[in-house]
Amino acid sequence: MSTPQQPPTQTPVPQAVPDWQAAPGPSYTAAYTSPIPVTRTHLGHALASEWTKIKSVRSTIWTLGVFLVLVVGIGLLVAAQTTNEDFGNVPYTIPAFFGLVLGQICLITLGVLVISSEYGTGMIRTTFTASPQRHRVLAAKLIIFFAVAFVVSAFAIGFVGLVTESMHGSGEGTAWGGSVVKGALYVSLLGVLALAVGSMLRHSAGAITAMLGLVLVPAILPAFLLMSESLRTIGEKMLDYNAPNALAKIFGLDEGNGSGGGAQLGLLAGVTAAAIAGAFVLLDRRDV
Amino acid sequence: MIEAVGLTKRYGDKTAVYNLSFQVRPGSVTGFLGPNGSGKSTTMRMILGLDQPTSGQVTIGGFPYRKLPNAPRQVGALLDAKAVHGGRSARSHLLCLAQLSGIPARRVDEVLGVVGLQDVARKRSKGFSLGMGQRLGIAAALLGDPQVLLFDEPVNGLDPEGILWVRNLMKALAAEGRTVFVSSHLMSEMALTADHLIVIGRGQLLSDMSIGDFISANSADFARVRTPETEPQQREKLTAALTEAGGQVLPEQDGALRVMGLPLPRISDLAHSADVRLWELSPHQASLEEAYMRMTQGAVDYRSTVDQRAGLQQPLPPGAQPPVQMPVPGQGQPGWYAPPPPQQGGQPPFGAPGQPGQPTGPYGAPGGPGAPVAAGGAHPNPYAQPVAAPVADLTKPEDAR
Numbered sequence: 001m002s003t004p005q006q007p008p009t010q011t012p013v014p015q016a017v018p019d020w021q022a023a024p025g026p027s028y029t030a031a032y033t034s035p036i037p038v039t040r041t042h043l044g045h046a047l048a049s050e051w052t053k054i055k056s057v058r059s060t061i062w063t064l065g066v067f068l069v070l071v072v073g074i075g076l077l078v079a080a081q082t083t084n085e086d087f088g089n090v091p092y093t094i095p096a097f098f099g100l101v102l103g104q105i106c107l108i109t110l111g112v113l114v115i116s117s118e119y120g121t122g123m124i125r126t127t128f129t130a131s132p133q134r135h136r137v138l139a140a141k142l143i144i145f146f147a148v149a150f151v152v153s154a155f156a157i158g159f160v161g162l163v164t165e166s167m168h169g170s171g172e173g174t175a176w177g178g179s180v181v182k183g184a185l186y187v188s189l190l191g192v193l194a195l196a197v198g199s200m201l202r203h204s205a206g207a208i209t210a211m212l213g214l215v216l217v218p219a220i221l222p223a224f225l226l227m228s229e230s231l232r233t234i235g236e237k238m239l240d241y242n243a244p245n246a247l248a249k250i251f252g253l254d255e256g257n258g259s260g261g262g263a264q265l266g267l268l269a270g271v272t273a274a275a276i277a278g279a280f281v282l283l284d285r286r287d288v
Numbered sequence: 289m290i291e292a293v294g295l296t297k298r299y300g301d302k303t304a305v306y307n308l309s310f311q312v313r314p315g316s317v318t319g320f321l322g323p324n325g326s327g328k329s330t331t332m333r334m335i336l337g338l339d340q341p342t343s344g345q346v347t348i349g350g351f352p353y354r355k356l357p358n359a360p361r362q363v364g365a366l367l368d369a370k371a372v373h374g375g376r377s378a379r380s381h382l383l384c385l386a387q388l389s390g391i392p393a394r395r396v397d398e399v400l401g402v403v404g405l406q407d408v409a410r411k412r413s414k415g416f417s418l419g420m421g422q423r424l425g426i427a428a429a430l431l432g433d434p435q436v437l438l439f440d441e442p443v444n445g446l447d448p449e450g451i452l453w454v455r456n457l458m459k460a461l462a463a464e465g466r467t468v469f470v471s472s473h474l475m476s477e478m479a480l481t482a483d484h485l486i487v488i489g490r491g492q493l494l495s496d497m498s499i500g501d502f503i504s505a506n507s508a509d510f511a512r513v514r515t516p517e518t519e520p521q522q523r524e525k526l527t528a529a530l531t532e533a534g535g536q537v538l539p540e541q542d543g544a545l546r547v548m549g550l551p552l553p554r555i556s557d558l559a560h561s562a563d564v565r566l567w568e569l570s571p572h573q574a575s576l577e578e579a580y581m582r583m584t585q586g587a588v589d590y591r592s593t594v595d596q597r598a599g600l601q602q603p604l605p606p607g608a609q610p611p612v613q614m615p616v617p618g619q620g621q622p623g624w625y626a627p628p629p630p631q632q633g634g635q636p637p638f639g640a641p642g643q644p645g646q647p648t649g650p651y652g653a654p655g656g657p658g659a660p661v662a663a664g665g666a667h668p669n670p671y672a673q674p675v676a677a678p679v680a681d682l683t684k685p686e687d688a689r
Contacts, residue, residue: 031289031314032465034433038361039390049387056380057373122371125338126428129365130385132337132354137388287339 046131046140054144059113064152067106071099071153075160084168090252091176092168093161093183097251100157101244104187104215107149111194112207114145119202124288134283138199142192142276149191154184174252182250182265189268190215190243196275200282218242241267289314289467290335290436294344297330297491304330305491307344312469312486314435317462319482319499320471321580325589327491328471329367332440335469336365348436360389364429365438369421369445374414378405378424381413385428399427404453418445426454436467443477455481475577487580489587499576506579511552513559514544514568522564529562530555544568 054060078095087094115138118124131137157180165176193214198207218238225235239245246264248254254261290312297305305327312318322328333339335346337353345352348363356362372381382396400406403423408416413424422445429437439458443451458481462468472478478485478499485502487495495502503509513530515523527537527545535550547555552571559566 031467032435034361034435036361036391036395036433038358041358041388041390045388045390049384052380052384052387053373053376056377056384057375059375117373121373122368123373124371125333125367126371126385127388128338129336129363129367130360130388130428132356132359287333 041131041133041136043136043140046136047144049131050137050140050144054114054148057117059117060110060148063106063110063113064148067103067152068156070103070106071096071156072159074099074102075156076163079160079164079167082164082168087164087168087174089174091161091174091179092165093157093176093179094251094253095164096157096160096183097247097253099160100153100183100187100247103153103156104190104243104247105212107153107187107191108194108211108215109208110149111145111191112198112204112211114141114195114198116198116202116204116207119288120204128288135280138279138283142195145195146188146192149188150184153187154180157183178260179251182261183247186243186247186250186261186265186268189265189272193268193272193275196272196279199279200275215243219244240264243268289350290346290348290469291350292331292335292344292346295331295334295341295346296343297327297334297339298342303491305334305341305488308488308491308493309344310486310493310496312467313484314467315462315465316483317458317468317470317481318484318486319478320469320486320488321473321475321478321584322471322488322494323584323588323590326488326584326587328488329440330491331488332365332367332438332471335438336363336367338367358389360385360432360434361391362432362434363436363438364432364434365440366422366425366429366442367438367440369418369425372413372421372424375412377410378413378416378427379409381424382427382431386431389432391431395431395433399430402430403427419447419450422446423450426457434466437461437469439468439470441472442470443472443474451477475575475580479576487583489584490589494583494587503574503576503579506583509548509571509573511547511550511555512540512544512568512570512572513547513555513566516565516567517543525562526559526564529558529564533558 075095075098078098082095118127127137128134161176161180190211194207194211197210198204201207201210219242222235222239222242225231225238228235241264245254246261246268249261249264252260292308292310295305295308296303308327308331320328320331330339331346334341335348335353337359348356353359353363376384379396379400382399383393385391386393386396397406397409400409403426405420405423405427408420413421416424422442426439426442429439442458443454446454455477458468458470462483470478470482482499485495485497485499486493487502495506497505513526515526523543523545527539530537530545530547530550533550533554535555536548538546538548540546550558552569556566556569559569
């Protein structure tokens with residue numbers, strides 16, 4: 001469908017452009033010119049705009065608020081229930097893991113809502129009228145959302161780690177800075193993936209459901225796949241790479257395997273990059 | 289300056305807009321009319337680069353919208369008043385749009401004042417009434433202080449004070465040398481606001497001319513002539529003279545004559561040379577609404593039918609007569625709005641002048657009633673059928689595709 005429409009849109013351009021260049025004077029200098037200086041827009045403008053957008057809706061407050069309550073609340077409960085001996089060779093941020101498994105859903109929801117709420121309300125038409133450079137808007141959304149999600153989740157994990165260390169610190173624990181960064185990176189990337197999926201599906205409920213499926217199905221399905229001999233390897237891969245297990249590895253809960261979840265993080269980064277690429281391609285091609 | 293050339297948009301096998309070519313010039317308010325589903329909003333979206341045309345192109349100042357540097361500073365648009373995130377305050381909504389195009393934040397407060405929303409600037413737009421939403425949309429369109437403005441149904445939901453305000457706003461914007469392109473269904477409003485009209489039906493251009501020409505060309509402008517009632521032979525004499533001069537003469541109930549196709553001074557001259565005294569010679573011009581209804585009646589997609597209420601009625605007892613149903617004006621009667629045709633003999637109802645500037649007689653039909661529609665001369669317009677047979681129009685509405 002897109003191939004035949006290109007030639008007709010291209011051919012009339014040479015006719016119109018000379019017309020504009022030949023006679024800009026009578027049509028435009030006589031016409032109205034604004035006293036407000038016209039600036040050349042760039043990504044910085046889009047970033048400022050997206051920052052205003054994300055902080056001026058309640059869904060941000062709600063999803064991030066619930067995320068913090070889950071991670072910090074569950075984290076502190078777990079920290080209170082554990083003893084100093086439990087942190088022998090695991091990082092002090094482990095209590096945050098249990099909250100993150102639930103809390104990642106909040107970041108997924110926010111990631112989807114950042115874009116799909118614009119499609120749902122029709123705001124996207126206003127946005128793309130104000131910035132016909134659609135890729136700039138999407139890039140700004142991805143950057144702002146990632147920054148917000150990363151800062152908030154790193155803060156939550158770090159806070160739980162600090163409190164846990166102060167409660168159970170016996171002088172020598174394992175270094176836990178890496179788990180803060182990697183844990184925050186993992187859940188933030190999951191949110192960015194959700195944003196990209198939301199941009200492609202353009203529908204809040206659909207995109208959130210798709211993302212929940214992506215997170216939960218690989219965690220549940222292996223139980224059935226492992227029963228069959230032929231599907232066993234697929235089941236084992238799923239078991240290894242599903243989102244809750246990836247977080248478990250990042251927080252050193254993988255029984256001394258020591259991989260630290262690097263492969264899982266890499267896989268998520270790859271999937272996210274592919275989804276972002278798909279979102280950008282579809283963004284320019286589709287009508288809004 | 290908005291310029292569309294051969295604009296076509298297909299959704300699957302449905303053609304929303306077909307081969308639309310027009311120009312919207314600066315310095316005047318151009319009205320954009322058409323029945324529901326005729327492709328007005330699709331055209332607006334294509335102008336703004338939201339929808340990609342299937343073929344053809346539309347440019348603003350020579351550039352496609354998406355190639356314009358800092359587009360919102362050159363083009364402002366109100367497409368849909370509900371196209372806002374309801375959870376965001378009016379000010380935040382405008383602020384994020386302003387930041388997107390590098391407009392200083394104080395401009396936001398300025399336009400909030402212009403549209404009269406300064407008191408609710410920090411309220412969430414979810415609670416706004418339809419009229420307040422329209423004002424917010426107009427504020428967004430004015431934000432960039434642009435040269436070109438597009439408004440889709442701007443007075444929708446506004447109170448009379450707001451309608452007056454929008455009318456004056458449009459005129460003031462055009463007077464400043466801006467291009468103002470407005471779509472509306474309110475004919476009385478258009479008649480007061482617009483200087484130029486572009487009318488489409490089923491996605492095709494029906495007319496592109498100034499509002500005065502449009503009314504003259506599409507309605508039964510006529511002169512009422514009354515001869516002394518005591519001398520009926522004078523009436524016949526005048527009828528013969530006027531018919532001979534090329535006018536169409538219809539007798540009216542009360543003995544007056546309805547003359548079409550001749551300017552008033554000419555009627556007077558003819559009467560004088562025929563030695564007929566006149567008791568009345570008065571011009572009658574139809575309203576824009578009548579002219580519009582006449583033009584678009586063949587291109588209406590959604591038409592109401594008479595409500596039979598058959599499903600609600602009890603079966604009649606034997607021997608009872610069903611109540612006689614009086615037809616309601618406007619329901620199920622396609623030709624109800626049509627005033628009498630201006631020309632007899634099967635000419636198109638809108639034998640338009642070729643260019644908007646072409647001189648025509650002040651009353652009656654222009655010189656070439658059979659001329660093709662302006663700007664669409666290459667292909668005959670499928671709706672340019674005699675209004676004398678509106679029923680025939682309905683039986684084959686799809687032949688345009």
